[in-house]
Amino acid sequence: MTYIVNGETIESAAATLADLLTVLEYEGEWLATAVNGELVHREDRPACPLSDGDRIEVLSPMQGG
Amino acid sequence: MLELYGTQVTSRLLLGTARYPSPATLAEAARRSGTEIVTVSLRRETAGGRTGGAFFELIRDLGVRVLPNTAGCHSVSEAVLTAKMARDLFGTNWIKLELIGHHDTLQPDLFQLVEAARILSADGFEIFPYTTDDLVAGERLLAAGCKVLMPWCAPIGTVAGPQNVSGLRAMRAEFPDIPLIVDAGIGRPSHAAAVMELGFDAVLLNTAVAGAGDPPTMAEAFAEAIIAGRKAHRAGLLPPRDMAVPSTPVIGKGVFA
Numbered sequence: 177m178t179y180i181v182n183g184e185t186i187e188s189a190a191a192t193l194a195d196l197l198t199v200l201e202y203e204g205e206w207l208a209t210a211v212n213g214e215l216v217h218r219e220d221r222p223a224c225p226l227s228d229g230d231r232i233e234v235l236s237p238m239q240g241g
Numbered sequence: 242m243l244e245l246y247g248t249q250v251t252s253r254l255l256l257g258t259a260r261y262p263s264p265a266t267l268a269e270a271a272r273r274s275g276t277e278i279v280t281v282s283l284r285r286e287t288a289g290g291r292t293g294g295a296f297f298e299l300i301r302d303l304g305v306r307v308l309p310n311t312a313g314c315h316s317v318s319e320a321v322l323t324a325k326m327a328r329d330l331f332g333t334n335w336i337k338l339e340l341i342g343h344h345d346t347l348q349p350d351l352f353q354l355v356e357a358a359r360i361l362s363a364d365g366f367e368i369f370p371y372t373t374d375d376l377v378a379g380e381r382l383l384a385a386g387c388k389v390l391m392p393w394c395a396p397i398g399t400v401a402g403p404q405n406v407s408g409l410r411a412m413r414a415e416f417p418d419i420p421l422i423v424d425a426g427i428g429r430p431s432h433a434a435a436v437m438e439l440g441f442d443a444v445l446l447n448t449a450v451a452g453a454g455d456p457p458t459m460a461e462a463f464a465e466a467i468i469a470g471r472k473a474h475r476a477g478l479l480p481p482r483d484m485a486v487p488s489t490p491v492i493g494k495g496v497f498a
Binding site: 182183200201202203204205206207208209210213214215217218233234235236237238239240241 | 267281282293
């Protein structure tokens, strides 16, 4: 399937958000995720199914003012 | 002590974490400033979690409270989602709500700001709204559930200092019991002292420290200026006069003619 992850088109067989993050090697407790503009809590990622064309945002803490 | 949404802090300096020459300099500046609250942002992770992870650990090691921001958001939906992601990540209901409305000045979009504040407040967020010195906007933000207001004193990053002192003074008079934090535009310790002398409760700044030649020492200078300004306000400043008043008593003056 094709996913848009942080604005980049990615081909992956991952069927859930948790699987996709593993495939893309996003690891750690400091990631926040959203699918198609909706927050997906950390604990909900394994049960979050993905569909072709989904837009996924993976954010982490950065410097800010 | 300053109380913000039920949390008491001693330091009245809130520090941004952007644009420091190195993480070590940021850490040293934060420590020497004595700040108890730092602002952070959320951005797309590009290195599989490693970049954000290192920064996350640096902030955690500072032992300060985190105030996540929605910097760069231009719409209500964008700001609301960013706030929710920040809460999920940092485990705090605090959010520095920024909704940028103007490209060149980064002036907040007050209309969308109020709407986003209303939505987030209903969802349990404790909002620190980056606003202008507009009294009506302030009233609307309070009605939307905000219990703190953060007016700018000049556009973000300009280090220009207070551009509308009478506006800030009016804000203090209009909202005597609301914590008011000047956010954005502070450039010098004397600017920070000046707004504290007006009776503001705290100052949030970033660029003036991060961009200084010696950020840790500048952070310390700001901390001292904020204490001085606060002390002066509490001690009772005199209003200026147009005409001179002799400070030395006239009675008892020698007569030589």
